[in-house]
Amino acid sequence: MQLELRHLEAVRRIAEAGSLGRAAARLGVSQPALSAQLRRIERVTGGELFVRSRYGVEPTPLGEYVLSAARRVLGEMDALTAGTRAAAPHPTLRLGCILLVLVDRLFGHLEEQLPGHEIDLGTEHSAASLTRMLGAGQYDAILYGELADHEVPLPEGVAARTLIAKEPACVRLSAAHPLARQEQIELADLAGETWTALTDDGDGGPEAMADACRRAGFTPTLRYRIDDRRVRWELIAAGRAISMCQPTSPPVEGTVLRPLVGDPLFGRIRLAWNRAAVSEHQAGRLYRAAGRAYLASIPDHTFYRAWWEARPELHPVLD
Known part of the structure; x- marks a missing residue:
């Protein structure tokens, strides 16, 4: 070696x-x-x-x-x-993301904010992987999530800025589930359910979910840890598990997304960048592109749109 x-x-x-x-x-x-x-x-x-x-x-x-x-x-x-x-006139910007819901809408806003720049966008399944790759120079900037009080450790030479300070976690379950008919679900009513999560988000998600469930009076059964989100959705649609999700998650056939009463668990979205590779000016443009992509997804979700509009103090400043 x-x-x-x-x-x-x-x-x-x-x-x-x-x-x-x-x-x-x-x-x-x-x-x-x-x-x-x-x-x-x-x-x-x-x-x-x-x-x-x-x-x-x-x-x-x-x-x-x-x-x-x-x-x-x-x-x-x-x-x-x-x-x-x-020295490069328009260097390729290497942006890494967890499979956050805003990624699908991000390209157009990146082109608008960074005209003439070539964008290399990669997705990972773990915040830990993203930060490691950012520190190793494989990405210039990353978009990632954190749950509850968990803070993802960042490498040296990296700056970060919170994009979405607070968003409530929702639950995704089978459309045939008895609770699917309810507009909101009490977390305590999910005691006894089988949960699924990503193999290693690195964002504190499983721990935060377990803490929220304990506060609701039960210990969750986390049986399935699966990297492939398509397989996770199929598992949920079949009624074999349920999962925490972002409130702006896209529709998935055979499943429904429901808010939790009292918002027992919150997440946030952050942007981090290598100061040696991304200028403050570029970081600001990345921030605006990601913020606008996120805001564009909100109108598709009636319950979250009402929640969001009632909390203007959480809205990112994009001008």
Whole structure:
């Protein structure tokens, strides 16, 4: 194995975080995976780079040497990236998104806000994957969600701005479900249901859902974790599971989307960008494009339109 930039970044993050657990969270990986990666790096460098102490982990003399070189190399790569992008007249903007509902409407607004720019739009299933790829330079900016009080850790050199500060979570269930006839559903009435969620959103969703259900008096049964949203919708349409969803989720055949009484769970949408690749001016235009795409989806949902119009303090400032 040869050392790569991602290995140097891992060493730097461990040193800065002071513990493998915190470094793993910031990198968007599990602690066992980061520990295994560190062992592989140490085999290449020929010795231990960190020792455990009562305060966390501290670099060994060899670790200090590798860390110094890592910071120098990574700093030069950041400068190279920023310089080459600045020299390009219209660099390709690499935008990553979780499969948020606004993505379908985003292209036209991006073309309006960033004329002449080539847009490379990719979708991922996890906020953790998005932030990791943003930190590795695979994306220049990302759109992602967070649930309840969870904050997605962001890489260094990244700025962020909240696009939608609060949106209520809804529930998607089979159109044949007995509760589908109700305009609103009490979360407590969903006790005993089987839930499905993405494999790893990285947005705090499963934890926030479990907390909301416990406050409603029950522990949810989360049986299915599925990356493929089409498979999730088919599972729900068949009546085998239900799922939390955004209030602007598009219609899915065989299912219905219903708001929850009292809004027991909220999410938010954020934009983050690499300051070395995206200027403040470009970030502002990205923000406006995403905001307008989101607002364009609201009229399609009667119950959410009324909720949204009653809360002007939550509306993004797009002018």
